Amino acid sequence: MNKPNIIIINPDQMRSDALHHLGNEASHTPVFDSLAKEGVSFSNAFCQNPVCVPSRCSFMTGLYPHTKGHRTMSYLLHPDEDNLFSDLKKAGYYTVSTTRGDLMAGQFKKYHRKLIDSYLMFSRVKTPATLVKSQRGEKGSDTFFSFFDGIIPENKNGREIRNTDDLSIDSAIGFIKKRPAEKPFFMFIGLNFPHPPYQIEKKYYDLIDESKLQTRIPTISDSDGKPKMETGLRDALSVSKWDETRLRELRRTYLAMCAKVDDQAGRIVQALKSEGIYDNTAVIVISDHGDYTGDYGIAEKCQNCFPDCLTNVPFIIKLPKGISVDSGVNNNLAELTDLCATVYEIAGIDCKRQSFSESLIPSVKDKSVSHRDYVFCEGGRLKGETNCSEENNLLSEDDIYAPRILLQMKEDGTHTKAAMIRSKDYKYVLRLYEKDEFYVLSEGESVNRIDEEKYQPVIEKMKEELLLWYMKTCDTVPQSYDDRFTAEFLQNNIASVGVPLFVAKAVTGAISITGKTPSEFINYIRKKLNL
Secondary structure (H helix, E strand, O other), X not given: OOOOEEEEEEOOOOOHHHOHHHOOOOOOOHHHHHHHHHOEEEEEEEOOOOOHHHHHHHHOOOOOHHHHOOOOOOOOEOOOOXXXXXXXXXXXXXXXXXXXXXXXXXXXXXXXXXXXXXXXXXXXXXXXXXXXOOOOOOXXXXXXXXXXXXXXXXXXXXXXXXXHHHHHHHHHHHHHHOOOOOOOEEEEEEOOOOOOOEEEOHHHHOOOOHHHOOOOOOOOOOOOOOOHHHHHHHHHHOHHHOOHHHHHHHHHHHHHHHHHHHHHHHHHHHHHHHOOXXXXXXXXXXXXXXXXXXXXXXXXXXXXXXXXXXXXXXXXXEOOOOOOOOOEEEEEEEEHHHHXXXXXXXXXXXXXXXXXXXXXXXXXXXXXOOOEOOEEEEEOEOOOOHHHOOHHHOOOOOOOOHHHHHHHHOOOOOOEOEEEEEOOOEEEEEEXXXXXXXXXXXXXXXXXXXXXXXXXXXHHHHHHHHHHHHHHHOOOOOOOXXXXXXXXXXXXXXXXXXXXXXXXXXXXXXXXXXXXXXXXXHHHHHHHOOO
């Protein structure tokens, strides 16, 4: 069989419980549900950072955000950092991506062109997107920073409302129809939805059964032991002041946005089937992180808090035909870092570079095969580390992200560096400048139980596992070897005294054994050789 095509559909900010097949009776995701039924959906999949860029840099490299310092929206991948695009291109794949990537540093455009064979450009689509005006309300109102815009007003001329995601899907389908015949392709479809503002066309809003909406996690209080970032956002965004009717409308709108993403994924699936290549194509659906959506009295997301609504994300794998699958919902713990190793195994690639990715294929084939005991997520910054506060992204005090970025700019520990370790039963969060967090997940994450004596043995165990994780993943060493000395140095300082070059190379390796400096070792050799 020819190497399979591989497509990654990456909606932005989709929480796992937005999927119907994972228990949300109000949601409408028939395409994703079908892919999960044919393949596998990991219900306990978690991102490694709860905002876009760090998460994408992590799952596209198989490295954790801290390994290479990718823990801010303003530090993206550089040319020396291999990733799925570079690895698959080296393996003979034709690489394709939407312009919505949030992955590659923008100053390296020439490198991007070498790495990605084809971008799915909007300019190739005849019908332009319809611009939709914000309905955020007046400054000072409780909707101004809420991210809520509601139902998009219908165009007076009856023209279909289309956003940039629609255009990306159009371009992706165009590529599928005119794909190169001589190579398999790897396509990354990065979508904006369901990233706020919460705004959707009425036809998708009507798909969501309001009576079946899940109960919202109650608004946090100052006595719940929650971090300052969450209590600060609770107060600054004003969503916590809304009554439940308004909050339910926000949540319904968010699920309707997810329904639109599902519809767009269906168009991709149909294009693959129409072209006769569906059976030889792996389709993977992941999101980079989730969304508060009114839970805890907060909207949108933040970068150093780790409730499941932000960290538990979709991870659906539909394999090419002929590979055995233990289909349906898989409850094993998984990380987005596992994407790389999983893709390599699907593609039959032996990737030599170091990563911390672990293939999910054994668990895909047999649910009884456990995958991970713990998953991890991290974010935040050190005091004084202002280059990670993202203040450079603050456009004005009226910017929709102003409340969050202003909190991140504080030097009181609000944006403290923090790390989460989660098992199936417990979650522990180490916070550098604030009180740590601990949750018994069967009881929810509303009240921090870090001080309760009966849980101290579990907390100590998770602290130890967190330390071991940092030890194992703190850095990577390239597979290639550097020359310890230049040829010029060897020629001038060793070969010149009559030592053959092959002996000189052995000498350079011996320096580390003797503990001598190069000059000391040269003098040592001179003496031994009576030179």
